[in-house]
Amino acid sequence: MNPLQILRVAIRALVRNKMRSFLTTLGIIIGVAAVIAMVAIGEGAKAQVEASFASMGSNLLIVLPGSTTAGGQRGGFGSMPTLTWDDLRAIRTEAPAVRYAAPQLSSGAQLMSEDQNWSTRVYGTTPEFFMIRNWPTSMGSAMSDSDVEGGTKVVFLGSTVVDKLFGPNADPVGQLIRIRNIPFEVKGVLAKKGQSPMGQDYDDAAYIPLKTFQTKIQGGLQQFIQGVVLIGATSESTTQVAVQQVTALLRDRHHIGLGQDDDFSIRNLTELASAQEQGTKTLTTLLASIAAVSLLVGGIGIMNIMLVSVTERTREIGVRMAVGAKPRNILAQFLVEALTLAIAGGVIGIGLGVLAAQRLAAQFHWPMLIRPDIIVVSVVFSALVGVVFGLYPARKASRLDPIDALRFE
Amino acid sequence: MSSSSALLLLDDVTKVYHMGDVEVHALRGVSLSVEEGEFVAIMGASGSGKSTLMNIIGCLDRPTRGRYLLAGEEVSTLDRNALAEKRNRTLGFVFQNFNLLSRTSAIENVELPLLYAGLHTRERHEHSRAALARVGLGDRMHHHPNQMSGGQQQRVAIARALVANPKVILADEPTGNLDSVTSVEVMAIFQELCDSGITVVLVTHEPDIARYAARVVVMRDGRIRSDSRQEPQRAVPAPAEATAGGEP
Structure with missing residues (x-):
């Protein structure tokens, strides 16, 4: 008998017992569907986390100035400004792993439109800031270098601030608002960005050109940067290199000798992101292994039913042997039956799993991510389950004595 | 009585079963020779060893001692695969x-031996169609067993037995589940097969059925009691039944 004939005999036998065949595959169907759906959930969660870190800024480093010690009391980071504007220029030009560097000065302030007011943080920065943050403008125009150089009184608002001052979906471009009673023209509205991974609302902020901030909000030019420096590394893999380059550069510029502490600190947010990713990866693995166990149980279900089937069909086996089926023909038939059930279960399971993943993705507003490798693994695994758990019943069938089998009631 | 040209040749065949500690001597030295084209009925009460003899002749079982030559070839020492091929x-x-x-059409049932002989679908179909036509079921090829009468089912079984063109057809109480009218029909088919040169060996405990055979072997306690030839009675099916049986 050629493999095609064996397959046809097996399929015919399965079709003869549709209900039982279906119930047998149910275990595999549920197992495979669970694996696919669980992995999709894990991947969706991972993508969600990745997206929230991406909104924070790509390959982001934050350089904070040092701390003060006055009369035994130590201030926190930033309490003593140690970063100079020359440091910033040096970071821009002398650290190859740095793509962008932008200062970020901030102050709390009261904003007033014609009939509303809102307290928020006002930031002074340069156009690079928006590059590092991956933050496009949704209305009006983006901050330009000439805004910074000219010290113009323009403001770029986050969408939450627009809501509070002008009402939802209003277009405030061109209108005047007052910050600390100084009139600013709204030049642009930033695209909605949502929350940071720590729950802070990115959109509740107003941005003005650095020079404007220094002259109008902070007052007076200073040698030191009264804030932090944001750095965008050239790529995710070079963030660590960028940390080393900037550290070496600043230690050199600040004349810090060997063994002395830095008078600044660098936060690498990419590391935080990868730690979060590791967490979701663990979650995915956990969910997938639970699902894999159910697949295994499905396999045992196949073995169970195949054993029952062998007993029930003892007479049929006897007849087949009497008309000339060799033990290996019987073995092949039952093995192929188990295999067919397992693979059919796998295929149906994939369909159901994808469907479930779609529903769940819609429910949680996640991107739907089906990993093709998981689909391949599921099919291979269910085939394996079919062979492993089909082998014992098939061997049992092939070893029956034809006389006993024919006499079996 | 034995000759080297015999189709079936059993020489002092014994069969001992072990049932727990008890040894059951099912056959205690049976010698039998059947020529090609013979119609032999094996008779005997239950426990006489006739079924065991049938199983050995049918290559379903191997003798404990003794020789069995099928078409001149020693088969008592063959393994399971070789016996399956026989x-x-x-x-x-x-x-x-x-x-x-069950739940399998007549033609698919008849095809079964050809499947294991490795024939292709079209050949299997042709042969099975011919075999079903030969037993008068050419118009019921796609009926399932539960849609057919006992006589019709037995004719499907006969078609299955003869589809692979065997030398011997072994029938174990083929009329045991049939009424007398249908029994005659079935016996008529066996006689016709025998006329066409196929050897038929029939096991029965009914003398009425054994009358249709040309030779009657009577078994008792694992031995052959008598072996006689007779003028067989011709099986003539009742005409009304024959049409009801489904002649096309």
Whole structure:
């Protein structure tokens, strides 16, 4: 008998017992569907986390100035400004792993439109800031270098601030608002960005050109940067290199000798992101292994039913042997039956799993991510389950004595 | 009485079963020779060893001692695969309870031996169609066993037995589950097969059925009691029944 004939005999036998065949595959169907759906959930969660870190800024480093010690009391980071504007220029030009560097000065302030007011943080920065943050403008125009150089009184608002001052979906471009009673023209509205991974609302902020901030909000030019420096590394893999380059550069510029502490600190947010990713990866693995166990149980279900089937069909086996089926023909038939059930279960399971993943993705507003490798693994695994758990019943069938089998009631 | 040209040749065959500690001597030295084209009825009470003899002739079982030559070839020492091949190529079986695969059409049942002989679909179909036509069921090829009468089912079984062109057809109480009218029909088919040169060995405990055979072997306590030839009675099916049986 050629493999095609064996397959046809097996399929015919399965079709003869549709209900039982279906119930047998149910275990595999549920197992495979669970694996696919669980992995999709894990991947969706991972993508969600990745997206929230991406909104924070790509390959982001934050350089904070040092701390003060006055009369035994130590201030926190930033309490003593140690970063100079020359440091910033040096970071821009002398650290190859740095793509962008932008200062970020901030102050709390009261904003007033014609009939509303809102307290928020006002930031002074340069156009690079928006590059590092991956933050496009949704209305009006983006901050330009000439805004910074000219010290113009323009403001770029986050969408939450627009809501509070002008009402939802209003277009405030061109209108005047007052910050600390100084009139600013709204030049642009930033695209909605949502929350940071720590729950802070990115959109509740107003941005003005650095020079404007220094002259109008902070007052007076200073040698030191009264804030932090944001750095965008050239790529995710070079963030660590960028940390080393900037550290070496600043230690050199600040004349810090060997063994002395830095008078600044660098936060690498990419590391935080990868730690979060590791967490979701663990979650995915956990969910997938639970699902894999159910697949295994499905396999045992196949073995169970195949054993029952062998007993029930003892007479049929006897007849087949009497008309000339060799033990290996019987073995092949039952093995192929188990295999067919397992693979059919796998295929149906994939369909159901994808469907479930779609529903769940819609429910949680996640991107739907089906990993093709998981689909391949599921099919291979269910085939394996079919062979492993089909082998014992098939061997049992092939070893029956034809006389006993024919006499079996 | 034995000759080297015999189709079936059993020489002092014994069969001992072990049932727990008890040894059951099913056959105590049986010698039998059947020529090609013979119609032999094996008779005997239950426990006489006739079924065991049938199983050995049918290559379903091997003798404990003694020799069995099938078409001149020693088969008592063959392994399970070789015996399966003998059953497939040389022998055909008809059982008391038909033993058709349920939920499977007549033609698919008849095809079964050809499947294991490795024939292609079209050949299988042709041969099976011819075999069903030969037993008068050409118009019921796609009926399932539960849609057919006992007589029709047994004729499907006969078609299955003869589809692979065997030398011997072995029938174990083929009329045991049939009424007398249908029994005659079935016996008529066996006689016709025998006329066409196929050797038929029939096991029965009914003298009425044994009358249709040309030779009657009577078994008792694992031995052959008598072996006689007779003028067989011709089986003539009742005409009304024959049409009801489904002649096309």
